[in-house]
Amino acid sequence: MAHLPRAADVEGRRKVTVEEYVRYHREGYVVVPGLLSFEDVAELLGLCDDILWGREPLPGLEPVRADASEEELYSRFTRIHMLHRASARAERGLLHPRVLDVLEALIGPDVLALQSMLFLNPPGRGGQGWHQDSYYITTFPDTLIGVWIALDPADEENGCLWVAPGTSHEPIYPPHNAPAHVHAAGAFQDLREIEHASHLDESVNTLSPVARKHGEPFPIPLQPGDALFFHGHLLHRSHPNRSKSRMRRSFVCHYCNGRSWVPWNHGAPFEGDAANGHHLLGRGWSHLPFASPKFGTSVWLSPPEGAGLPDRLMGGRDNLMEPESGIALIGELQA
Numbered sequence: 086m087a088h089l090p091r092a093a094d095v096e097g098r099r100k101v102t103v104e105e106y107v108r109y110h111r112e113g114y115v116v117v118p119g120l121l122s123f124e125d126v127a128e129l130l131g132l133c134d135d136i137l138w139g140r141e142p143l144p145g146l147e148p149v150r151a152d153a154s155e156e157e158l159y160s161r162f163t164r165i166h167m168l169h170r171a172s173a174r175a176e177r178g179l180l181h182p183r184v185l186d187v188l189e190a191l192i193g194p195d196v197l198a199l200q201s202m203l204f205l206n207p208p209g210r211g212g213q214g215w216h217q218d219s220y221y222i223t224t225f226p227d228t229l230i231g232v233w234i235a236l237d238p239a240d241e242e243n244g245c246l247w248v249a250p251g252t253s254h255e256p257i258y259p260p261h262n263a264p265a266h267v268h269a270a271g272a273f274q275d276l277r278e279i280e281h282a283s284h285l286d287e288s289v290n291t292l293s294p295v296a297r298k299h300g301e302p303f304p305i306p307l308q309p310g311d312a313l314f315f316h317g318h319l320l321h322r323s324h325p326n327r328s329k330s331r332m333r334r335s336f337v338c339h340y341c342n343g344r345s346w347v348p349w350n351h352g353a354p355f356e357g358d359a360a361n362g363h364h365l366l367g368r369g370w371s372h373l374p375f376a377s378p379k380f381g382t383s384v385w386l387s388p389p390e391g392a393g394l395p396d397r398l399m400g401g402r403d404n405l406m407e408p409e410s411g412i413a414l415i416g417e418l419q420a
């Protein structure tokens with residue numbers, strides 16, 4: 086039985102251009118304008134409002150006082166993690182077919198959905214200094230990718246994301262005294278330890294020089310429904326919302342190739358040595374365990390079929406890289 090790694094047969098698929106693919110792999114990010122529709126964005130904004138005003142009670146969140154002021158409501162939290170495990174709307178956002186269409190081309194064809202985050206940055210709040218997401222969310226092989234979807238217009242003033250182009254080619258820099266990190270500990274000669282990743286102050290966060298190694302970082306202003314796909318090693322940051330009255334809401338999700346081993350469950354305990362069984366397979370297939378959508382969001386999977394994969398052999402007559410009969414494999418000769 087073989088799994089034929091081809092893109093799912095999704096109607097109206099958002100196909101990726103070669104230029105988008107190259108940009109993602111060369112620069113570490115690619116912007117896809119208008120990936121989500123007005124209706125998709127409205128659904129996620131509705132979720133933000135319902136959470137804020139206590140109309141969508143979530144496990145772990147204190148109920149909202151009936152007489153709470155708007156300021157009090159906004160001061161309760163600026164981000165909520167793993168919302169897809171509690172909300173059907175967040176699950177639909179995480180497994181949005183057009184997001185998965187793009188992911189299939191960039192890191193697929195097998196796509197595992199790991200995390201969803203809702204950011205509700207009111208004026209004066211939010212911001213996160215330079216960091217690399219693969220340090221926090223470990224996948225082996227490391228195939229992590231983030232997708233940052235704007236729900237409000239996001240610009241420099243209200244705290245859009247900034248990227249440090251090309252830093253996706255850097256290894257993951259381990260924080261000082263970290264118990265483990267993404268690359269095999271001890272395999273690098275000169276991989277220095279860093280301090281205060283995610284700190285807003287660049288003079289304190291010692292990842293700052295790495296952010297400028299390949300070019301000047303720049304902001305990524307986005308309109309609602311635009312999506313930024315960014316590599317798990319890419320250094321990125323945001324600033325606090327400096328606007329007087331504009332929110333900066335965004336829906337941010339993380340994914341990896343469905344064949345990566347994932348010993349990460351957002352800090353929650355799991356049985357055995359892999360947490361893959363807790364994460365949702367969005368496309369393709371995997372020999373590793375995976376979960377199905379809890380709220381019934383449709384996904385296009387491709388379980389193994391009877392058909393075999395085409396043979397592709399290296400080398401041949403006249404050095405043509407074509408399959409040819411009569412090539413002996415060393416394994417066969419020895420057998």
Ligand SMILES: O=C(O)CCC(=O)C(=O)O
Pocket residue numbers: 204211212213218231246321322323324335337
């Ligand atoms: O949106 C933000 O403010 C920060 C998001 C971010 O850095 C991340 O998701 O890794």
